[in-house]
Amino acid sequence: MILYGLLALAALAIVFTVVMTRLPSKDAARLLRWVLGIGGVVLGALLTVRGLAVAGVPLIGAALGFLGVAMRGGKSDQGGDARNTGSAPSRTGMSVEEARAILGVEADADEEAIRKAHRAMMKKVHPDQGGTDALAAKVQEARDVLLGD
Secondary structure (H helix, E strand, C coil): CHHHHHHHHHHHHHHHHHHHHHCCHHHHHHHHHHHHHHHHHHHHHHHHHCCCHHHHHHHHHHHHHHHHHHHHCCCCCCCCCCCCCCCCCCCCCCCHHHHHHHHCCCCCCCHHHHHHHHHHHHHHHCHHHCCCHHHHHHHHHHHHHHHCC
């Protein structure tokens, strides 16, 4: 009986591998997150019910994290130019105008000017220089919005 279970598991792994190799990498990553999330919740629940809550509960937590990332990853990206030039918020929620204000650059600033302003601002707000993690993260996000990363 165990042999049949192992053979079925091997066949399922082969089918899953074939499907994953034929998908674009973004879709394959999302599918993998779904599989790991659902499988982790099921396995964690089984471990918890069998008296191994010490292993089951953290596994369920990690699996729910995979599922959360898989659910958020389903939103389509906005097409167009690599640089975000509109006033609409980026995927992170920061608008281009807000990013320019944080770094203190003009609308026509090139990549070099943006990077120079980013370096100068990071010297002021970095946690090692008396700033905070939140300020440093905002400066990083502003640079990413303006460079379109």
